[in-house]
Amino acid sequence: MHSTHYDACPECDLLLRAAQPNIGEKAHCPRCGFLLSRPRKQSIERTFALSIAGFISFFPANLLPMMGITLLGNANTGILMSGVIALFNEGMIAVAIVVFLASILFPLLHICLSLLISGHLYFNRPHRHLIKWMHCMHHLDEWVMLEVYMLSIIVACVKLMALAPLEFGWGLYAFIALIIITTLLSSNLDEALFWQRIDQLGKENQP
């Protein structure tokens, strides 16, 4: 009875024979219905490509103005960071830090880590920090909240439309592109496969 032939459901601890679904199939836990694995076509290649695209679109999304409003003759434009600074200047330091982490720093870190990991796997290069990077990315995943931010942009627009006319800048389009890319990225990233490949790379390169 070798342990690699078995698998355990992470949510109900049922011991299972390891499922090997084909691409396009899903393996669910028979007892609790948890999605055990869902292999993706060319997961490493696609993750690599999407991380490059995400990294490129991150900068226009953060640096170009997203929205502008003209209130009583005063024109104001907003980017992600200016919202954080405005909160900071009002003394809401804790909220400013949370917004900064969830909408700027963690998405950037997540994209950089997946770029590094998939790049190393794509070129078959072992690296001693691969495991550490995987841990970081695994824990960051839940705290990347770009799509929530998008929804709050929509709500804020509806609230502001009553006040004054709005105009949208290139930053907003880049931001929408960034959200689409990060969503595709997290659905194409097959963590189980990544762990297997990292394990293989580590074993191949042992003296």
Next chain:
Amino acid sequence: MKAKKNALAQGFMRCHDCGYLTKTIDQHSLCPRCDSHLHARRPRSLQRTTALLFSSFFLYIPANIFPIMTVNQFGAGDPHTIIGGIIELIDGGMVPIGLLVLVASIVVPSSKLVGIGLLLLCAHFRWQINARRWTVMYRVIAFVGRWSMLDIFMISILVNLVNSGSVQIIAGPAATAFAAVVILTMLAAENFDPRLLWDNQQNL
């Protein structure tokens, strides 16, 4: 002996981080693949979840009582609580958006508090329940938590854009409390181990 189906009962532990299955029940061992600590169940799951749940419950009160933002128009301040902002949206004829904010900032946090509380009671008192249904409830709670950040992000956008001398939006003390509630309930859901629900079932 159907209880033997559990991986732990058969002497296996699954790594939390990389999902590797190891044939050991030694709680001090490391995962052979990724070197993280192995635990059969999340360590001190119930205590941690209870602590986080109580802190978020007490922060939820100021989050709803105090104003989340103040609209200053020509020197006259108009403070809004979370509920006040939703009522204004619905009164203004923007019903779908009002309902969206209602779900994200009131229905989700309060049902999360109740839901995690029920999960804790269930795991602690070993209730005989339909574990599959409760696991689905856990999954829903863990998934929707992040969407409550909507209000916080919206404030950061409004505070930045509406700032022109005579018309100003200022964030209120409830924003900090509400952000803390969202983060603490997310951590509580993360620390709860749904396998505890299955461990207590005698008739699987």
